[in-house]
Amino acid sequence: MNQLPMHDALKSLAWLEGTWKTEYVGQGKYPTIKPFTYHEEIVFASIGQPMFNYVAQSWHPEKKTPMHRETGFLKVIPGTNKVSLLLAHNFGLTTIEEGEIGDNEIVLKSSSITRLTMGCKDPAVVKISRKFKLIGEKLHHTVYMATTTTTKETEHLQAVYTKQTAIV
Template sequence: MSGAGDPLAELGVFVGTWVGGGEGHYPTIDDFSYEEEIEFTATPGKPFVAYRSRTWSPGRERPMHTENGYLRHAGDSIELLVSQPTGFVEIQRGDLQGGVLDLTPVSLVASPDAKPVHEIRRRITVDGDVLSYDLWMSHADTPLTHHLKAQLRRS
């Protein structure tokens, strides 16, 4: 996966700041829209990039969600490690093919006080200077359901 001369290899396509917006829906809540900024930051000589996502209500009137982590090489796959201030830590693993990183859950760990989220799945697509993603979630009695869709541009 990572070449001898480039520890990032295909992860380099993610590096940068991405700005845009998305829409959320779920059977138990009202539909909503949001603005988002995602940063993937390389550390020179290391085979991973740091990940940070921040979202706001439209017009950036109020903060909504944030999460932090790493995108890294893991054997012949890529892992996304994410921690959320809502009490979750997740590990997702997948392969990057044709600009599409389809991630499947390896582990989701919740603090005792976190909401009852049972599963999260992510798909991230990079096409030139456009990053888009979809996120599915299983929460409480709701089975795995599409929750978020966003499109961001490299700034």
């Protein structure tokens, strides 16, 4: 597929386009689980519309086995600093997160979370918030969540990424 020009609505996020990969392990934690580490690759790809296609894939740092995958769209409302992230997660969760674009950052909070009624483990995720922030040449990504057993939003994931490729 030919690369289409970036939509004007994405120009404030042009720094985000490309493939980002953890150089060092990311950190995962939560009050109800054992802390863990992971590697991850995130791709933000322009498709000529006011959105990026988004795919994030994490894997175990030693075993190299897949851990988590989420795919969706990061959409900007043209003429605004408003942004939404629509994701489907491989463990049966879908999320809509909405927020704003700041100075080299995106801050999002969940407005809708749905999960499969069969095959999902408890506790259920009830809130998610996240921040993507460019600091120098590194992309910092932090995710907070609340569940049916831990109702206060608590840090869950934290990782720093280096850009691998710029999609041209």
